[in-house]
Amino acid sequence: MAIGSAKKERIDSLAESTADDSGVSLAASAWKRLRRSPVFLFGSFIIVAFVIIAIISPWIAPHDPSARDLADQVIKARNEIPKPQPGYPLGGDLQGRDFLSRLLVGAQQTLLVGVFATLIGLVGGLALGTLAGAFGGWVDSLVMRFVDVMLSIPQLLLAFGIGALFAKPNLFTVILAVSIVQIPVFARLLRGSMLAQRESDHVLAATSLGVKHGAIVFRHMLPNSLGPVIVQSTLVLATSIIDAAALSFLGLGNPDDRIPEWGQMLGGAQTVIDTHPQLAFWPAGCIIAIALGFTLVGESLRDALDPKNRR
Amino acid sequence: MALLEVRDLTVQFQRKGEPSFTAVDQVSFDVEPGQTVGLVGESGCGKSVTSLAIMGLLPKRGAKVSGTVDFEGTDLLRLSDKQLRDKRGRDLGMVFQDPLSSLNPVIPIGVQVTEVLERHRGLSRKTAMVEAAELLEKVGIPDPTRRLTEYPHQLSGGMRQRALIAIALACRPRLLIADEPTTALDVTIQAQILTLLKGLVKDLGTALVMITHDLGVVAGLCDEVNVLYGGRVVEKAQRHELFAQPRHPYTHGLLASIPRLDAPRGERLNPIRGSVADNIPWDNGCAFAPRCPNALDICRERTPVQEDLGGGRLLRCHNPVQPEVPQEVSA
Numbered sequence: 001m002a003i004g005s006a007k008k009e010r011i012d013s014l015a016e017s018t019a020d021d022s023g024v025s026l027a028a029s030a031w032k033r034l035r036r037s038p039v040f041l042f043g044s045f046i047i048v049a050f051v052i053i054a055i056i057s058p059w060i061a062p063h064d065p066s067a068r069d070l071a072d073q074v075i076k077a078r079n080e081i082p083k084p085q086p087g088y089p090l091g092g093d094l095q096g097r098d099f100l101s102r103l104l105v106g107a108q109q110t111l112l113v114g115v116f117a118t119l120i121g122l123v124g125g126l127a128l129g130t131l132a133g134a135f136g137g138w139v140d141s142l143v144m145r146f147v148d149v150m151l152s153i154p155q156l157l158l159a160f161g162i163g164a165l166f167a168k169p170n171l172f173t174v175i176l177a178v179s180i181v182q183i184p185v186f187a188r189l190l191r192g193s194m195l196a197q198r199e200s201d202h203v204l205a206a207t208s209l210g211v212k213h214g215a216i217v218f219r220h221m222l223p224n225s226l227g228p229v230i231v232q233s234t235l236v237l238a239t240s241i242i243d244a245a246a247l248s249f250l251g252l253g254n255p256d257d258r259i260p261e262w263g264q265m266l267g268g269a270q271t272v273i274d275t276h277p278q279l280a281f282w283p284a285g286c287i288i289a290i291a292l293g294f295t296l297v298g299e300s301l302r303d304a305l306d307p308k309n310r311r
Numbered sequence: 312m313a314l315l316e317v318r319d320l321t322v323q324f325q326r327k328g329e330p331s332f333t334a335v336d337q338v339s340f341d342v343e344p345g346q347t348v349g350l351v352g353e354s355g356c357g358k359s360v361t362s363l364a365i366m367g368l369l370p371k372r373g374a375k376v377s378g379t380v381d382f383e384g385t386d387l388l389r390l391s392d393k394q395l396r397d398k399r400g401r402d403l404g405m406v407f408q409d410p411l412s413s414l415n416p417v418i419p420i421g422v423q424v425t426e427v428l429e430r431h432r433g434l435s436r437k438t439a440m441v442e443a444a445e446l447l448e449k450v451g452i453p454d455p456t457r458r459l460t461e462y463p464h465q466l467s468g469g470m471r472q473r474a475l476i477a478i479a480l481a482c483r484p485r486l487l488i489a490d491e492p493t494t495a496l497d498v499t500i501q502a503q504i505l506t507l508l509k510g511l512v513k514d515l516g517t518a519l520v521m522i523t524h525d526l527g528v529v530a531g532l533c534d535e536v537n538v539l540y541g542g543r544v545v546e547k548a549q550r551h552e553l554f555a556q557p558r559h560p561y562t563h564g565l566l567a568s569i570p571r572l573d574a575p576r577g578e579r580l581n582p583i584r585g586s587v588a589d590n591i592p593w594d595n596g597c598a599f600a601p602r603c604p605n606a607l608d609i610c611r612e613r614t615p616v617q618e619d620l621g622g623g624r625l626l627r628c629h630n631p632v633q634p635e636v637p638q639e640v641s642a
Contacts, residue, residue: 207368208368209479212430223418
C-alpha cells in the first residue's frame with residue numbers, strides 16, 4: 001500500500017520532529033538569545049561562582065568555621081578582634097573564628113534559605129493565583145481579599161510575626177516565615193496577568209473551538225502569564241536572603257551560630273560597625289553580589305522568554 | 312429547513328447605574344447549507360456582537376441576549392455551557408480578525424491544530440499531527456510538516472490567517488463564522504484568503520457567515536447580504552440586486568463611498584457624513600435619519616418598519632432610493 005506507507009513515514013518524521021526540539025521551541029530560542037546576552041552571562045557567572053563556592057566551601061575553607069582558633073586574641077574590654085595574619089587573611093570575628101572560612105561556608109546557608117523560601121512562595125503563589133485567575137467571580141474575590149489582607153501588613157513585619165510564632169526558631173522556620181510573605185506577591189502578579197490573558201484574542205479563539213476549561217487555563221492562559229512571575233522570583237531570591245538576614249539579626253533566626261550564614265554575620269557585626277566595618281562589609285557585599293546576579297539573570301530571562309521579542 | 316435561523320436576536324449590555332445599551336436589535340436572518348451570507352456595516356453597527364452571540368462567546372455578566380438562534384433545530388442560546396462547548400469547534404467554527412493575536416504565542420502551530428482534533432474527534436496526538444499536516448497543506452501552507460513545529464511569530468500574516476482557517480475547519484464544521492478575516496491583511500493577501508475561503512466552503516459544503524465592512528469582500532463572496540445599521544438590519548438582498556439597486560440610503564451611501572478607479576481624477580470621494588451615534592435612537596424615528604440625504608420629517612418621528620419587497624428582499628426605510636430606470640433596455 002503506497003498511500004499507507006507514505007502516511008507511516010510522515011508519522012515517523014513528525015514524531016521525530018516533535019520529539020527533539022531542533023525546530024524552534026520556546027526554550028531553545030530563549031537559550032539562543034540568552035547565550036548572546038552579556039547581562040545574562042555576567043549574572044549567571046556570579047550565581048554559578050557562588051554556587052560552586054557553596055558546594056566546595058567545606059574543602060577550600062582554610063579552617064573550621066565554628067572553631068574558635070583565635071579566641072585568645074579577642075579582648076572584649078578593648079573591643080579588639082583578631083587582625084588579618086598568616087593563615088587568616090581576613091582575620092577573625094568577635095568569637096575568634098576564622099572570618100574567611102565563615103564567609104565561604106556561609107554561602108551554603110544563605111543560598112539554601114533564598115532558594116527554598118522562593119520555591120515555597122512560588123508554589124503557594126502559583127496555586128492561589130491560578131485559582132483566582134482561572135475561575136474569576138467569587139473564587140477570585142475570596143482569594144484576592146485574603147491576599148490583600150496579607151499584603152496590607154508590611155512584608156518584613158509579617159515575616160517577623162510568623163517567625164515569632166515558633167518557640168524554637170531554626171533554619172526551617174526562617175525559610176517558612178520568609179516564604180509565606182512572598183506568596184501574596186506571586187499570587188497577585190499571576191492573577192493579574194491571567195486576567196489579562198482571559199480577555200485575550202487567543203483565549204477567545206480557543207474558547208470558540210470548544211477547548212475545555214482546564215486546557216484553556218493550563219495550556220493557553222498559564223504559560224502566557226508566567227513571564228512576570230519568573231522575573232519576580234529572581235527578585236524574590238534576593239529579597240528573601242535579605243529578609244532572612246533581618247530575622248537573624250532580630251534573634252528570630254537560627255540561634256545556633258556555629259553554622260555561619262551571611263545575614264547572621266551581618267547582624268552580629270552591628271555592634272562593632274564603627275570600629276570593625278570589615279565584619280559587615282564582606283557579608284553585605286556577598287549578599288549584594290548574589291542579589292545582583294539573580295536580578296540580572298531575571299531581567300534577561302524575561303526578555304528572552306517574551307514571545308514578542310523573539311525572532 | 313435552514314441550517315441556521317436567527318430570529319429577533321437582541322443583545323443588550325447592562326452596566327450598573329447606566330441605562331442599558333442595545334448593540335443588536337431584533338436581527339433575523341437564515342443561512343442555508345453551503346450558502347454564504349454577509350453581515351455588512353461600519354464599525355459599531357453590531358456585526359461582531361451578532362457573531363459572538365451566535366457562538367455564545369459574550370460574557371455572561373453584563374450581556375443580555377434574547378431571541379432564538381436555531382442551529383439544526385436546537386436553540387444555541389438555550390444550551391448549557393457544556394453542550395455549547397461540544398458544538399463549538401465541531402459544528403460551529405469561527406475565524407477572527409487579527410491572526411497574530413488569535414494564535415497562542417507560546418505553543419507551536421501543530422499543537423494548536425491538533426488540540427481541536429484531539430478534543431472533538433478523540434484522535435491521538437500522532438494521527439492528529441498527520442491530519443494537521445494535511446489541513447495545512449489544504450489551506451495552502453507550503454512545507455506543512457515544518458510549519459507545524461513553528462510558532463505563530465515565525466509565520467507571515469497570510470500564513471497565520473491560513474493556519475487559523477485550518478484550525479477553524481479542522482473538524483469540518485457545518486457553519487463557519489468569519490469576523491473580518493481579511494481586515495488585518497494587505498490587499499494581495501486578502502484576495503488569496505478570500506479565494507481560499509470560497510474554495511474551502513464550496514468543497515466542504517460549509518455554510519459561511521461573512522462579517523465585513525468591505526463591500527468588495529461582499530461582492531466577491533456572498534450570496535445574500537444583510538446591511539446592518541445601529542444594530543438593526545436595514546436592508547437585506549441577494550448580492551446582485553444589492554449592488555445593482557441599493558434601496559436603503561445607507562447602502563447607497565456605502566456603495567457611493569467606494570473610490571472608483573474609472574472616476575475622473577480630482578473627483579471628490581463621497582463619504583457618508585457623521586458617524587454612528589453611541590446609543591442608537593431607534594425609538595421615535597430612524598437611527599440613520601441624522602446622516603441621511605433622503606431624510607423626511609416622518610423619518611424623525613416614526614420608526615420605520617421592515618417591509619418585504621418580495622424575492623427575499625427586505626427594507627426598513629420611509630423614503631428609499633428609487634430604483635434607477637435601466638439606461639439600456641435589454642432586449
